[in-house]
Amino acid sequence: MPETSKPHFYFEAFEDRRPPPPLPHSPLIESLWQFFVVMALAFGARYIWWRWTGSLNMEALWLAIPLALAETLSYIGLVLFAVNLWSTRDPPMQPPPYGINECVEQPLEQDRPVAVDVFITTYNEEEELVRLSIRDAKAMRYPHPIDLRIHVLDDGRRPLMRQVAQEEGVHYITRDNNIGFKAGNLRNAMEHTSGDFIVICDADTRLFPTYLEHTLGYFRDPHIAWVQTPQWFYDIPQGRPLPDWLARHLGTPGRWIGRAVERLVGPVPVGRDPFANDPKMFYDVILRRRNPANAAFCCGAASIHRREAVMQAALRAYGSSVEQQVGKLSKGIREADIKRDFEEAVRGQIAVETEFTPYKFHVSEDIYTSIVLHNDPDQRWKSVLHPQVESKMLSPQDLLAWATQRFKYAGGTLDIALRDNPLFKGRMSLRQRLMYLSTFWSYFGGLWNLVFLLAPIVTLFTGISPLRAFSMEFYLHFLPFVILNELAFMFGTWGIAAWEGKASYLSFFSINLRALWTVLKGEKIKFPVTPKSRQEGNFLHMVWPQIAIVALTVLGLVVAGLRVFVFGATQELPVLIVISVWSVYNIAAMLPMIRAALWKPEDDPSQPDDARGQPAAPVHGF
Structure with missing residues (x-):
């Protein structure tokens, strides 16, 4: 297109940024983590036992029991998290295969280059944004001959998007409906393509040139799915140094104060990553450490799939679904001959009416499909979290986009957990089941987090303590557990700033509860497209639960x-001391989300002035 009509994107200022390397594995740090977490779990079990047997305020069981139950449920989550984070064992990278025979159990009579389809899914995103993703996909390199085909999967059916695909020399695939959301879009594309492997990208996924070189080698193991x-x-904001931020508001004295503070505590960037979008904790710690259990699930964009695995699992799920429906219809027929004839008569019709879905038609099609593959009764499909970043994408730019994304994640996961729970069926190993349980359990956390937020408020207003007394006995049970737990996760998340994750998990309670209530009501979780540009307006109305807390x-x-x-109620002083510390922690956890509602990109000095205040993009379904 003519250079004069090229649009300006705010993220152009960040094009030179490079991703951080994977966290280095240290056997010493890992051993310290394992030692302290075992100690923390032991003292935690001791604390929970004491809470139920020796600390309940029998005169206020209405407050004491919910808090003790919340602590117990949270402790179970801690156990699951410890199992998840136990060790780091990265599968060794393998050299990229020369041909397809190096990736299959039964070689072809005549070897051929590996065939790869790149799917770039889009709905209503800016066409020129998708053009950037197309060009980066075309720039991927590979040391051997390769059959690389790039496809734009446009669920928006836009003539301009088709034109961009034609100009870039890539395939354009669309359909006449949006059934199945992204999963339906992927299924439709699979019907029109035939590559051995499928790379899934969102509209803003910018693949690095090394992507195929670094990932295809894993598929030398024919069981890697x-x-x-x-x-x-x-594009995460880097923030403004505290001295500069204070100088902007207070002049030279502010700069002096900022420098003094940074001499004491180190650099303090103001406005850095206001939505805690940095996914390093999730990918580099949580998902990476599921590799030893073969439980790293798919997260959609920036993943590559073996077509054979997806199709085989889909065929088995399809056949199982048909047989289940046939069985339900013939359940009341007692005569064997009549029952067999009836089943043969209806099986064909049911097969026609049942959707064949390579990717589950679900708002969380990525983790759902992972569950299906890990549960495959005939194939022990494996998965890998490759620790090195091989692409870049855009973060949510405002609280609305952030909440839209988090609600979709929470609602989709809870829907799977409550409606089609895989933990008690299929062929997953115990460790795999525990890993998936850890994911499900974390999204129920809004229930006990609400108790942790409300219990101190009730005590402050009423003077009624949930514990019999905050005596020395309390400190002897509570402090060893808390101190050991903090030490454990300091080593367990070594190299990651853990506070942001803790704060967001606690402040996430309102979105979590809304998602749970939506699922319990039987409502379908919608598939809103996360906006790729900042929405104008005030978002304080979205954080009223946090403001209320x-x-x-x-x-x-x-x-x-x-x-x-x-x-003169001095007898309440021991209670007030403990509850005050607890309350300050809760307030500190709520403030980042409240600040995020007020954040504006002007606070990021690295962003050019003419890129700020992008017009609002349409948001669907939230």
């Missing part, structure tokens, strides 16, 4: 302080 690579958001906690601290220090 897919390889997931980390997602990296290259902060306001009620602060007011409760004032009420409790007056009761103790003004009206």
